Amino acid sequence: MAKLRKFVCYRKVKRPYTRFSKYTDKNYVRARPVCRVVNFTIGDTNAKFEMSVHLVAKTPLQIRDNAIEAARQACNRMLEKRIGKGNYFMQTRMYPHHILRENPMASGAGADRLSTGMARSFGKPIGVAAQIWAGKSVFSVRCGKTNVDTARLALKRASHKLPCQYRIVVEATKTRQERISRVKMPTKKKAAE
Secondary structure (H helix, E strand, O other), X not given: OOOOOOHHHOOOOOOOOOOOOOOHHHOOOOOOOOOOOOOOEEEOOOOOOOEXXXXXXXXXXXXXXXXXXXXXXXXXXXXXXXXXXXXXXXXXXOOOOEEEEEOOOOOOOOOOOOOOOOOOOOOEEEXXXXXXXXXXXXXXXXXXXXXXXHHHHHHHHHHOOOOOOEEEEEEEOOOHHHHHHHOOOOOOOOOOO
């Protein structure tokens, strides 16, 4: 298997034409690589937990799918060992839609005669990444009040697997009704007869 290219090349958020459509004439990319993230939700989905702990990005960046999977596994392993399977709910809050591309060119001794690559070429798809903006929650863990410190530690361990810097936010879990009430719905005025 070919070696992965350093992610410094892909860390900045750019918007090139990487559209993938079911209609081939509207595609800019011939193939889309498979996403390596196995699960996006882990733990007890039906239980109601009092606290939510979020891992929030400080700067805009792209995160490759293998880094997301590594961070998810590290966080989940610690939560399972210390809290137990049914005592938390973890969610990955991003999806790697963005297709990464590479124009492979020969490098090394004697490569000056071999590499006749184009400048700013489109390249072949080599992987997928999630585009994250500053203030976006990357991972969320819901748990009881007694397990908040463990959830913070697990998310900190996950942040070491990801590029850039993150902060951890702890808040009380909002019910569905509280989230709906925060959104103000426009009121209909009765027409005067």
